[in-house]
Amino acid sequence: MPKLVSSLREGYSFNRFVADTVAGLTVAIVALPLAMGIAIASGATPDKGLFTAIVAGFIISAFGGSRFQIGGPTAAFIVVVYRIMEHHGYAGLALATLLAGFILVAVGFLRLGTYIKYIPYPVTIGFTAGIGITIFVSQVADLFGLEAGKLPGDFIPKVEALIKALPTVNPEALVLSAFSIAIILVLRRHRPKWPGFLIAVVAASAVVTLFHLPVVTIGSKFGGIPRVPPSPALPAFSLEMVQAVLPDAITIAVLAGIESLLSAVVADGMTGRRHRSNCELVAQGLANIVSPLFGGLPATGAIARTATNIRSGSTGPISGILHAVFLLAFMLVAAPLASYVPLAVLAAILAIVAWNMSEVHVVMRLLENSSWGDRTVLLATMGLTVFYDLTVGIEVGVVLSAILFMHHMAEAVAIERTVAGPLVEGDRKDDRSRPYDPTLATDRDTVVYRINGPFFFGAANQLAVTLDRIGTRPKRLILDFAGVPLVDSTGAAALKGVIDDAAKKGTTVVLAATSRPVRRSLVRFGIKRPHVAVTTAPSVEDALGGKVSETLAE
Known part of the structure; x- marks a missing residue:
């Protein structure tokens, strides 16, 4: 049963609606620049990110198993989406997202969501850190204003292309990126409740417009964004295309399932609630089925936006629904203004997101304090995620963790000599099913x-x-x-x-x-x-x- 139903059964007052409205508006302000930036970094147009945040965000909040989950495009998908777009175009991505949605729905109805908890901590940290590194490198071109053209999807060729393009650095874009990062970090330290991302976007756009800076904007590169989402349409479908994108669909499903349940666990830790993992996966599946019908991207639960929703006073799923409504309103009213947004400020936002995802302090603590086995799992997962493939990184990390666990179990077995003697009257062997007395x-x-x-x-x-x-x-x-x-x-x-x-x-x-x-x-x-x-x-x-x-x- 969706948490929305549970929340409404408790009784929904006007005060709760006011609190959810404030939280929904706050999250929408945070999600607006992120959705556009993630779409651009994924090799798509910014409007596709907004369509995803609106459509998928509404569905995930309305049908999900977490009271406070905020869904939409996330930075974790940038690497996967970019690679799929590079090989199959948007048509292949839409079909892969649709198939991933059906996989997630099946996993949820088969009640397999609880098994995702068996992914070990070093694996989770390893692949999120690897994704963070890859995202940051993908933003270097826009941060420095490089004329690098379309970058390769693989990590090493991408770095080589960026090095070759360094002589084309744009000083104005570099200063604008530094200016945007400074605004976000200063506000985060001194005014943490202010919408730092949106303030940086507005300030950078104003500077570019007033001083006519020669930097790339959404308008100059993409021609702006439309006011309304497109009419729903099924993606191109053929058996050959299904076979070609099925591995990518599995990757999207795995990543969406892991990140959404991680986000739900974070929300549980902040609120003391408990999410319904299988219900959440069904909602994630529905969102990924509907999103490509409206020209959207893969979607999942967004940890940072979910945390913002909770800190802003959300009382339940209504705030997530209102966040999608507010984004739609922003798009209907202020779509022409998006043309003035420079790509440098969106790259600055994603660079900060990438740093947060990398969790450098957690990685360093694990490398310093963990056993050699956990270090191996962490580094293998992170290295494969960066240099080869995300799915392979997770698979290898889980397999290594299983081998490591079996090794620990073998070491834990001990044979000790005991002294025989009479048992105390009434004593008996411990039994897990023994009731509490x-x-x-x-x-x-x-x-x-x-x-x-x-x-x-x-x-x-x-x-x-x-x-x-x-x-x-x-x-x-x-x-x-x-x-x-x-x-x-x-x-x-x-x-x-x-x-x-x-x-x-x-x-x-x-x-x-x-x-x-x-x-x-x-x-x-x-x-x-x-x-x-x-x-x-x-x-x-x-x-x-x-x-x-x-x-x-x-």
Whole structure:
């Protein structure tokens, strides 16, 4: 069931509508320049980005499984769309997007969305960082105003073409790019609630118009944008074309599914809600079926715009629907003004987006603190994404992670000699299905959870889901790690999220019976005092008795 239905069933007041209107308008202001810039960087015309944001944004909010998801064209698709356009033109892209939509709908109805959580953290960071690098390189020509013509789709030939075109640098375009980046960064630091992207676009356009700067604009390159979307039409269809674009359709479906659910998880973390992954994938599929019918591009959930929607006071999916309505209104009223927008300012916006996607600080932390296996997965995924192909990068990263996991499992098996002896009367083997006995509780304000088995990327999400069932958070949460042989980076990241969330709600977290390797892993991945509100105890009994330590190192 779409979250829109759930939201309306709760009762929808005028105050909620006002809050959603403000949030929708704010997101539309952010999405307007991004949609045009992403379309241009993808090798398409700027109006296709706006059509996508309007049509797909409406569908994803109306039928999606996340209350706050904002859909539309995203920077992650730039590399994929550019390559498809280069080989098959827009007709091939439209057909691939349509097929990807049907794949996503099928995945959602088959309830396979929950399996996307098995993509490990280093793989996710690796391919997003690789995409960020590729996007930044693709914007160098417009940032410097180079006369490079149509750039190749592959990374190394693109870099070679840019180097050859360096003597054609346009000083005015370079200054305009630097001016735009400065505006965005200054506003982000001192006025974070102001729409920095739109202000930079308006300021740069005004400077170009007033001083007649010789730089490329949307009007000079594309002839402006139309006021209204085109009438819906099916893309060209043939069996040969389907066979040719099917691999690209799978790539679009995989990327759309991963990014949309990542965005939904981010929204959950910011709001405390829980999305419906399979419902979200069905909505993403519908959006990608309808978008090419109106001349649009592939669409998915946009993490930055979703976060902006939440920070702007959204109360539910209505704000996402209104964001699409506002974009349509902007297009109907102000389409002629888009002709004055210089490509340099859109390139500056995408350069900042690429930097944010690269998450350099996260990559450096993983390279510095992770095991050799996680480093290998990260670098392999990132390298293949940049130099070869995004889909291959994800596939290789997942396979390497699976091999690494099996290696860890082999190391975790230990054979120990035990001393035989009589069992205590009434003792029995632990059973996961054993019901909780409230008579065993020593303190109503204390909850104890035992984790059995390796706390790895496949089990990380289960902890947060299980703890959500507690309802009112206790004053003290004891996590028994006696049965945990290892923790990987994804498990540590999930545990840190639980600890941070508990601290905000006044709950003290105690990690009991952690082994030395587990403690070393947790410290290496950032769970240590004084940065994280966590204490430790040698055993659950010590934790219940108040014998805790303030550091994991002891």
